[in-house]
Amino acid sequence: MAVITNRRTRIGLIAASVAVAAGLVLSGCSGASTSPSKDAGGRSLTVWFPGNNETEIKLVEKKIVPAFEKKTGATVQVTYVDWGDISTKLNSAFAAGTAPDVFGHGPAAAADFVSNGRLSSLDSHLKDLSDADRKDLAAALPGGRVDGKQYLMPLSNQGSLIMYDAAAFTSAGLDPDKPPTTWPALLTAAKKLTERDSSGQITRSGLLLPSQDIGRQQTFATLLAGAGGSQLNASGSKILWDSAAGTKALSYFASLYDAKDGVSSSLGQDYSNAPVNQQPILLGTAATAMMSSTSMEQVIAAGSGRDLRVMAPLSFPGNKAAALEGAGPGLMINADSKEQALAWKFISYFIDSKVNSEYTQGIGAIPLRASAAQTSAVKNDPILQAFLKAAPNGISNPNVPSWVQVRDIVDKHLEQALHETVSPKEALQQAATEALPVLQANG
């Protein structure tokens, strides 16, 4: 190193070395950032989709998105994020300023983002759609509205019904052509369908309902609606789940896991998100199971020759049948995105009648557009027909701020009731006590 005799030179050298070091560190920062690199030549868009369905990922990444890129000249960087992680990753990304331009989530998550000013309204874009388009999408749009404004554009309709194994029905002395129409009747049938080994352990569940995190709240919501109750009032400000209907629904749910005459094994096991070859109804470890249309389509495709059928929505006697069904996951536009126009172009491409039919048929989802129900592909699909028939009985989770936290509070107390650490009534009351301040603080 040269001898430094001049004080100014010394100071300059120190400043330069600090600048170099800071530059190196900051270049490290930018290298580690999740922020997308914008194409120098064209425009680019980052899109996060929720889920881990291999069929959907292939369809979107290999077919639909490349076609969009070819049509527009834009570059789209698609990332699929597991359902369980999508909220946390989005929250982190918003905090860091690296949230994607467009992202997907369930309708119930939209209100939180809206209340924090993170979403662009889609109203102005919807006005540009033709009357025919708006009419065709009319049934799906309300699921993406918050305070009367459209923020989320559903890509499909989704729901869950009970799939049953007709052969198992026959061998248990039940008529597969006359499946149960109420929850109590299904429980009676399930007891006949349940098989146990010599130690008394269930080897084939008579009835499987989702009982894992989040899934058990959705199951409860379905049972609650079938018992004539609801989770919140219409404005979302009052808790209603701690009602007699709620207790009836949760008591029923808990009875499935009764140690002596239960009909379901593996409380808490997540079969809903398991790969198709691990689906209990395909493995023969369940005779009936609540499943989404997507899972059912995949099971039918994988289990060729099996007589698997779908039940109509169920209820408790004296009440209207209900099924969790409605607007499925949709896409939203980040309010901070610099590519607002391109973001809408991407969304509108996905809801184009031809593209959307390809998407919903590809993943086995219920069609988004009313006109799609009239296509021969849908008309000849018994699974989709069952779901379309059930649509008038569809119920969905409330779309209110902090719903994710409220849902998790409910979920935690439901779990306690299912494990019989508290009674169903106590669990629902405790959930209401804990959730009310959250609703009030953010409502």
Add this chain to the structure above:
Amino acid sequence: MTAADPVVTARVPSVLSQNSRRASGNTAPGRKRRKWSRTAIAGLLFVAPAALYLIIFQLAPVLYGLVLSFTRYSPISRLGPQPVGFANYSALFTNGAFGNALLVTGRYVLQVLPLTVIIALALALLVNRPFRGVGFFRSALYVPHIVSLTAVSLVWLWIYSQNGLINDVLHTIGLPSQAWLLGPATALNAASAMRIWKALGSNMVLLLAGLQSIPGELYEAARVDGANRWQLFRYVTLPGLRPMLTYVVVMDIIFLAQGFAEIYVLTKGGPLSSTTTVNYLIYTQAFQYNQLGAASAMAFVLFALIIGFSFLSLRGIAGRQR
């Protein structure tokens, strides 16, 4: 250094200056100033990248976390952190979930730590002698340590699953399968077993290094005095191993009390919050419920507890410094 040289006094650490003066052997005032400055600049150049890294990526986030712990802050809010004083800390006293997470974390540490240290010590004693294949044995035991905890947890997720390895073995010998990760009574034990297996390799290698640093003369002298095998272990091996044992225990406490990846992969804190460690709770509070202030307060309470227990372990095993 003299009082007549205020500029240099303010800029150059005295020890560094004295060292460079001794090294040069030159006492002329003008020459001294140049030498000190050159050394100081060279030192700064060498230290700056690491110091900047530490300040930007280690100290600054910790200090920012401390500031956040006195605020209410949602990562998706545009308002930024809002000061709330000690409210986040006082709320922890009545937070049942936090109390439960502390208990789960404590139980987790207590379940894993003694077993992993005792088994690792036994393995270290076993491989601290020459036999055919000792190198392979040592390497095989160390392999789990170099595999990512998340990857290992995924493998164990399958091992514990309904149709996994353990249930297959149980089925083969005519025993009913178990829902290892789905039962409140078994989930934390299952996670602990995996963590013991994971920590064994590194602990064994560290303790083996400790064993090999004990002078052989001490054993010879003890044998001459008539010590039996137990007495050799009790009065030579254990005291000789004490510094390394202290390090192993303290590091294990620090890592185990921050258990997250294995919990996230295996159980997601369930069932019935029976595996919700403090770190997992912090994660859900911060990124699921957008309460970064409350989560930061939890993190600093955990930090204080880890320091406290680590200090107690140091004093307990290493003894008071004399």
